[in-house]
Amino acid sequence: MGFVLRRLAASVPVIIGITVVAFxxxxxxxxxxxxxxxxxxxxxxxxxxxxxDQLGLSQPLWQQYLTFLGQLLxxxxxxxxxxxxxxxxxxxxxxxxxxQLTGAAMLIxxxxxxxxxxxAGIRPGSALDLVSRTISFIGVAIPYFFLALLLVLAFSLNLxxxxxxDDGSAAALxxxxxxxxxxxxxxxxRLVRGRVIxxxxxxxxxxxxxxxxxxxxxxxxxxxxNSSIPAVTMIGLQFGNILTGAAVxxxxxxxxxxxxxxxxxxxxxxIPVVQGAIVLIGIAYIxxxxxxxxxxxxxxxRTRLASAST
Amino acid sequence: MSTASLTxxxxxxxxxxxxxxxxxxxxxxMTVVLLAYAALLVHPGLxxxxxxxxxxxxxxxxxxxxxxxxxxxxxRDVYSxxxxxxxxxxxxxxxGVLLASVAxxxxxxxxxxxxxxxxxxxxxxVDVLLALPVLLVALILIATxxxxxxxxxxxxxxxxxxGFARVVEASVRKLRSVEFMQAARLFGSSGARTAVRHLxxxxxxxxxxxxxxxxxxxxxxxxxxxFLGLGVQLPEPDWGSDxxxxxxxxxxxWWLSTFPGLAIxxxxxxxxxxxxxxxxxxDPRGRQTRSRFRALGGLSTTLPAANAVAPGQPASLTSxxxxxxxxxATGQLPASAPPDTPGTATTPEEQA
Numbered sequence: 319m320g321f322v323l324r325r326l327a328a329s330v331p332v333i334i335g336i337t338v339v340a341f342x343x344x345x346x347x348x349x350x351x352x353x354x355x356x357x358x359x360x361x362x363x364x365x366x367x368x369x370x371d372q373l374g375l376s377q378p379l380w381q382q383y384l385t386f387l388g389q390l391l392x393x394x395x396x397x398x399x400x401x402x403x404x405x406x407x408x409x410x411x412x413x414x415x416x417x418q419l420t421g422a423a424m425l426i427x428x429x430x431x432x433x434x435x436x437x438a439g440i441r442p443g444s445a446l447d448l449v450s451r452t453i454s455f456i457g458v459a460i461p462y463f464f465l466a467l468l469l470v471l472a473f474s475l476n477l478x479x480x481x482x483x484d485d486g487s488a489a490a491l492x493x494x495x496x497x498x499x500x501x502x503x504x505x506x507x508r509l510v511r512g513r514v515i516x517x518x519x520x521x522x523x524x525x526x527x528x529x530x531x532x533x534x535x536x537x538x539x540x541x542x543x544n545s546s547i548p549a550v551t552m553i554g555l556q557f558g559n560i561l562t563g564a565a566v567x568x569x570x571x572x573x574x575x576x577x578x579x580x581x582x583x584x585x586x587x588x589i590p591v592v593q594g595a596i597v598l599i600g601i602a603y604i605x606x607x608x609x610x611x612x613x614x615x616x617x618x619x620r621t622r623l624a625s626a627s628t
Numbered sequence: 629m630s631t632a633s634l635t636x637x638x639x640x641x642x643x644x645x646x647x648x649x650x651x652x653x654x655x656x657x658m659t660v661v662l663l664a665y666a667a668l669l670v671h672p673g674l675x676x677x678x679x680x681x682x683x684x685x686x687x688x689x690x691x692x693x694x695x696x697x698x699x700x701x702x703x704r705d706v707y708s709x710x711x712x713x714x715x716x717x718x719x720x721x722x723x724g725v726l727l728a729s730v731a732x733x734x735x736x737x738x739x740x741x742x743x744x745x746x747x748x749x750x751x752x753x754v755d756v757l758l759a760l761p762v763l764l765v766a767l768i769l770i771a772t773x774x775x776x777x778x779x780x781x782x783x784x785x786x787x788x789x790x791g792f793a794r795v796v797e798a799s800v801r802k803l804r805s806v807e808f809m810q811a812a813r814l815f816g817s818s819g820a821r822t823a824v825r826h827l828x829x830x831x832x833x834x835x836x837x838x839x840x841x842x843x844x845x846x847x848x849x850x851x852x853x854x855f856l857g858l859g860v861q862l863p864e865p866d867w868g869s870d871x872x873x874x875x876x877x878x879x880x881x882w883w884l885s886t887f888p889g890l891a892i893x894x895x896x897x898x899x900x901x902x903x904x905x906x907x908x909x910x911d912p913r914g915r916q917t918r919s920r921f922r923a924l925g926g927l928s929t930t931l932p933a934a935n936a937v938a939p940g941q942p943a944s945l946t947s948x949x950x951x952x953x954x955x956x957a958t959g960q961l962p963a964s965a966p967p968d969t970p971g972t973a974t975t976p977e978e979q980a
Contacts, residue, residue, distance in 0.1 A: 331756070338756075467875055467886075562761045562764050584858070
């Protein structure tokens with residue numbers, strides 16, 4: 319329990335840091351937010367000044383930050399410069415699509431990466447190992463946005479198996495998820511393979527073998543269990559990358575998610591949306607890392623003991 | 629390898645080619661490949677006489693002897709665009725990694741040697757940046773700086789700095805307790821002198837290895853940003869933006885996107901491979917050290933579970949990437965510090 323609380327407490331400064339980064343952003347962007355909002359509406363300087371007062375932009379910086387933080391705690395992320403709708407509701411309506419893509423990509427990474435790494439690690443040097451290492455070597459190098467185009471070219475345009483543009487169907491999720499998840503499957507394969515080989519060399523595996531444990535028991539009960547710890551950690555670490563990678567994948571496949579929303583908002587300088595998306599992605603990332611830590615603690619009792627002793 | 633006999637066929641070590649012929653062959657091939665990339669960066673005209681902006685008479689022609697990679701909508705030679713497009717990608721990723729190494733070393737040394745108040749504040753800021761995905765940090769910076777190659781260099785530099793800073797800080801803290809550092813302090817060597825004369829030479833190998841394995845990731849991030857239209861603007865050639873521009877006519881002219889995409893893939897392969905090569909080269913014992921830069925490897929410091937390993941136990945892979953680093957430089961240090969060592973980055977309380 320102490321471990322859980324300590325981890326929760328450790329996330330607080332990071333979350334505050336993210337809100338500071340998001341807040342500072344609006345003041346780093348060249349140009350006046352009030353002018354950005356009224357852009358193209360032929361507003362008089364008086365109207366712009368009024369809006370500045372209304373937005374609280376004439377207050378001292380620390381006061382603006384506290385207002386920002388207060389609104390954030392109430393779930394208020396401001397209004398979009400473009401649509402003048404609530405940023406929070408616009409982001410929330412796009413969240414499920416992004417979560418689906420991220421989840422599906424992670425699933426692809428795990429379903430391909432873990433077995434491939436296990437098989438390769440059990441028999442290093444075998445033909446299967448060679449295949450898995452070739453796949454992972456290329457998988458790490460090929461950029462997901464390029465893989466996405468190749469998949470579209472092969473499976474939508476030539477074979478017509480899956481739609482290239484999101485139409486809300488489950489089939490439309492397949493190509494984005496595979497293109498996004500593939501690289502992480504490759505990373506996972508390399509990681510699991512290395513760990514399995516290393517675990518087989520360790521003393522406890524030797525002693526388990528000496529005790530007469532079956533090969534199956536050694537593999538599942540010892541090697542796999544201990545190899546899964548860095549794998550779980552790695553999946554958590556990669557979550558942020560998958561989430562931001564989803565931004566690019568969403569753009570390619572025309573999915574209306576948080577990522578594509580963030581990308582277009584950056585080009586249109588729609589700062590409240592950028593701020594909101596940063597806070598949303600940052601907090602989601604921290605939460606996932608928290609869950610990963612707790613999961614690792616559940617698998618590996620050593621980490622609980624180690625952090626309790628300090 | 630007594631396990632082999634115990635587990636039967638389970639452990640079968642791969643026969644290793646350790647002959648000097650293979651090593652020399654690798655060195656020659658790598659040198660040639662890296663020189664070719666250097667030539668691309670400095671003088672792309674060496675590889676093609678066609679301008680990437682020249683609008684030829686033949687538009688949208690597939691690959692042929694005359695146009696190796698075909699032509700685009702405006703009759704421009706895709707091969708020439710791929711050759712010239714390398715410049716911005718290589719400049720952005722190499723520049724970004726260079727910036728991140730320099731800034732990371734500077735911040736890491738401050739974090740490792742400055743008075744506690746300052747070092748805690750600095751490393752807390754590093755932790756916050758580490759807690760954000762690299763691409764997100766880069767996107768935030770580009771949102772404020774505007775699009776362009778210089779913005780990408782700066783964005784990559786800032787995004788990758790925390791990873792370097794964390795590793796350097798951990799190494800500096802460990803180096804401080806080594807005899808020659810204590811001797812330097814006893815003999816009255818000033819802080820700056822110690823940093824330059826003693827810390828930097830001992831950090832050099834580690835930073836070079838990390839930087840060389842970071843280049844592949846930097847290429848990916850740089851091309852992602854230009855793919856999103858945040859880098860070089862059309863009509864100037866760039867792998868990322870050309871790939872994105874060709875994507876709209878994927879069904880009719882596959883070569884427009886495929887060749888820039890292949891160029892990125894090959895470059896990342898070369899970067900990863902040369903990163904591994906540099907790593908084995910710099911390791912005197914020929915054993916692979918684990919100090920390579922990982923995509924978000926720096927983030928493992930924000931996860932106590934990844935680093936908190938009971939004393940005497942082998943550290944997990946993620947923490948090895950940070951603690952095994954200076955073993956090559958100092959030779960005598962244990963591969964991993966116990967988590968209760970005061971002041972090292974492995975104490976959970978110090979991590980946010």
